[in-house]
Structure formats: structure tokens, C-alpha cells
Amino acid sequence: MRSLIRLSIIALVLAAPGAFAAEAYRLETWAEGLEQPWSIAFLPRGGALVTELPGRLRQVDASGAVGDPLGNVPAVYFAGQGGLFDVVLHPGFAENRLVYLSYAEGGPRDNGTAIARGRLGAASLEEVEVIFRNFTRKDTPMHYGGRMAFLPDGTLLLTTGEGFDYRESAQDRVSGLGKVIRIRDDGGPPADNPFPGAPRVFSYGHRNPQGLAVTAGGSVWLHEHGPRGGDELNRIERGANYGWPAVTHGIDYSGAMISPYTSLEGMAPPVHVWTPSIAPSGLAIYDGDLFPAWQGDLFVGALVDREVRRLVLSGGQVVSEEPLFSELDARVRDVRTGPDGALYLLVPNRVVRVVPGAR
Structure with missing residues (x-):
């Protein structure tokens, strides 16, 4: 009932004139000629690294020129939803040049999500x-999940999906499926993770999380795909159970019921739910200077609707939602705030930069 009330309030806010402080923007292509770009990490001296799902990592210079694929990238399992996923820089990258990649590895009968790290060289x-x-x-x-983010304490988070056919594993704390994993920067388990019997598990009960962002203060936001309906935005807490598949706001693709429950005691409720599904992918907390009205807002790629959703927060809750950039008419795989204050969107063959200007 609380979720229904929240959704109704948001609908009223969306319908209200002046619900948003409008920001005039312009969309411009920053880098093109990419194949299924999945993630981007900005380099401290300008430019960025971009992953391509088929298994390539490319460096893009500050002007947007795309370089040749970098060598020594681990082989990926490029099938179905598998491939090369996220790229993040170590917090001490300026000194150690360490780059982290998440990807699907293995083969048809034995596969999973992995993380490799290496030092960025010239080629x-x-x-x-x-x-x-x-x-x-x-x-x-x-x-596979596959999103990563460093926490302020230097530990690394990784999301994992439940493999689609193994959804019950999300409730098994010993399983690595349907989890947020927390590891040290060398892959070892931190001593203060919540479950001694599952030393790398940080939270559980997830379906397929493909959005992860951490605030400067250490708050962790995550979104995950629901089945038919029931996409969720969650705030991640140490040791919490987020319910899948025991609780869900969605139904099976066949139309069958997955669970009669949308909430149960001991399971963390979502902050926000999308029904019907928007297929969320990529998540950014806007902290740039170019768009003052967007400060602190969440930006979520919506694959189904081929747009981005701006979520305005107040007191840890979503108080309004605004669809943006539908004129792109493209599936937005990732959303990031750049060091220049622009918002960057990854679409199937290019990187688009959002800057101030007339629409």
C-alpha cells in the first residue's frame, strides 16, 4: 500500500506545472564508431576508457577521438547478455594506474561474473x-549484473545477477548469485563483511542489478531489473536482504505469479518501483556544476523507453521523476557525470554529451 501511495504522489508531482526546475540542454556526439559501449571511466588528465560488450577496451582522448582496442584485455564470454561490462579506476589511479574490468567469463556450461585488474600502459x-x-x-x-563502484574506504563493490534460471539462489547467502559483493582492492574479503560463512557477500536478494552509484558520503544506490514489472531502486545497507524472489512487484514473463508478496518482515523494501518495467541500466549521481538544478539527483538509463529518467530525492526518497533525452530515440546503456560537469550517455554506437544550451 505504501508503494502505491508513493507512486500516486509521484504521478501527481509529475502532472503538476512547475514540478521541475527546467534546465536547457544540448545533446552533442562526443565519441562515435563504437560497438555496444557498456561503460565509461574518465581519466584524470582528460579523455576516458570505454568498454564495448564484445570484449574491447578503448581509450578516447579529450577531443572524443577513439583509439584502437587496448591489448591484454581478458577474454570474455560474449553470448546472450554476457561480454565486457564495467570499467572503473582505482582511487589511487594517478599513482598506480590500476584499471578494473568486470566481465562474463567461462563458456556455455560454466560461466560467471569476474573482475580483472591491470595497469594502464600506452597501448x-x-x-x-x-x-x-x-x-x-x-x-x-x-x-550477470556486472556493475562496480569503490566505497570511500577503498573496498570495491560488484553486483551479480541470479543467472535467470537460478532465482532462488538470490536468497541463499552462501551463493554468489543475486548479490552485492564487497572485496578489497586485491580481491580478498574484508574482515568486516556481514556474513562469516559468505565472506565476500555484502547484501543479497537481488535479481539483476545493472546500476550502482556511491555518494561522496558513502551512501550506495542500486537499481535492478524486475521481471515483467517491478524494476527497483534500492539503497544498499550492509547485510540487508532485498527480497527477490520472495517479494516482488512484478510477475513472470509467462504471466504467472512469482510471489504473492510485495513486502515481508526482514526484507528491505525498494525506495522506488517501476511498473511497467523501464529496464533500468546505468546510474549516475549528478554532482557537476553545469546544471545547478540537477545537483544530487539520480539519472537512470531506461532501455525500454529509450530515454533517461531523472529522479529527484528528498530525505532519501524519490519525490519526482522526469523523463529526459527521448529525442535520442536510443537505448541508453550507461549514464555518468563527467569531470567537466556534463552528463555522458552511452548509446549503441556512440557517447553523447549533455551540455547547457537550447533544446
Whole structure:
């Protein structure tokens, strides 16, 4: 009932004139000629690294020129939803040049989400090592999760999906499926994770999380795909159970009921729910200077609606939602705030930059 009330309030806010402080923007292509770009990480001296799902990592210079694929990238399992996923820089990148990649590895009968790290060289990654392989294997090329983010304490978060056919594993704390994993920067388990019997598990009960962002103060926001309906935005807390599949606002793709419950005691409720599904992908907390009215807002790619959703927060709750950039008419895979204060959107063959200006 509380979720229905929240959705009704948001609908009223969306309908109200002047619900948003309008920001005039212009969309411009920053980098093009990419194939299924999945993630972007900005380099401290300008430019960025961009992953392509088929398994390539490219460096883009400050002007947007796309370089040749970098060497020594780990082989990926490019099938179904699998491939090369996220790229993040170590917090000490300026000194150590460490780059982290998440990806699907293995083959049709034995695959999972992995993390490799290496030092960025002129034309390749150097000293590459795999620091994490999902310890629970699966035989489906689906639901890998694959988003990463560093916490202020220097530990690394990774989202994992439940493999589609293994949704009950999300409730098994010992399984590596349907989890937020927390590891040290070398892949080892931190001593203060919540479950001694599952030393790398930070939270559980997730379906397929593909949006992850951390505020400067350490708050962790995550969104995940629901089935038919029931996409969720969650605020992640240490040791919490987020319910899937025991509770859900969605139904099976066949139309069958997955669970009669949308809430249960001991399971963290979502902050926000999308029904029908928007297929959320990519998540950014806007902290730039170019768009003052967007400060602190969340930006979520909506694959189904081929747009971006801006979520305005107050007191840790979503108080309004605004669809943006539908004129792109493209599936937005990732959303990031750039060091220049622009918003960057990854669409199937290019990177688009959002800057102030007339629409």
C-alpha cells in the first residue's frame, strides 16, 4: 500500500506545472564508431576508457577521438547478455594506474561474473590479474549484473545477477548469485563483511542489478531489473536482504505469479518501483556544476523507453521523476557525470554529451 501511495504522489508531482526546475540542454556526439559501449571511466588528465560488450577496451582522448582496442584485455564470454561490462579506476589511479574490468567469463556450461585488474600502459593493460571469479557457477548467458563502484574506504563493490534460471539462489547467502559483493582492492574479503560463512557477500536478494552509484558520503544506490514489472531502486545497507524472489512487484514473463508478496518482515523494501518495467541500466549521481538544478539527483538509463529518467530525492526518497533525452530515440546503456560537469550517455554506437544550451 505504501508503494502505491508513493507512486500516486509521484504521478501527481509529475502532472503538476512547475514540478521541475527546467534546465536547457544540448545533446552533442562526443565519441562515435563504437560497438555496444557498456561503460565509461574518465581519466584524470582528460579523455576516458570505454568498454564495448564484445570484449574491447578503448581509450578516447579529450577531443572524443577513439583509439584502437587496448591489448591484454581478458577474454570474455560474449553470448546472450554476457561480454565486457564495467570499467572503473582505482582511487589511487594517478599513482598506480590500476584499471578494473568486470566481465562474463567461462563458456556455455560454466560461466560467471569476474573482475580483472591491470595497469594502464600506452597501448595495453599490463600486469593483468583476475582478482575475483564468481564462486557460484551457472550455465545460462543471462543476468550477470556486472556493475562496480569503490566505497570511500577503498573496498570495491560488484553486483551479480541470479543467472535467470537460478532465482532462488538470490536468497541463499552462501551463493554468489543475486548479490552485492564487497572485496578489497586485491580481491580478498574484508574482515568486516556481514556474513562469516559468505565472506565476500555484502547484501543479497537481488535479481539483476545493472546500476550502482556511491555518494561522496558513502551512501550506495542500486537499481535492478524486475521481471515483467517491478524494476527497483534500492539503497544498499550492509547485510540487508532485498527480497527477490520472495517479494516482488512484478510477475513472470509467462504471466504467472512469482510471489504473492510485495513486502515481508526482514526484507528491505525498494525506495522506488517501476511498473511497467523501464529496464533500468546505468546510474549516475549528478554532482557537476553545469546544471545547478540537477545537483544530487539520480539519472537512470531506461532501455525500454529509450530515454533517461531523472529522479529527484528528498530525505532519501524519490519525490519526482522526469523523463529526459527521448529525442535520442536510443537505448541508453550507461549514464555518468563527467569531470567537466556534463552528463555522458552511452548509446549503441556512440557517447553523447549533455551540455547547457537550447533544446
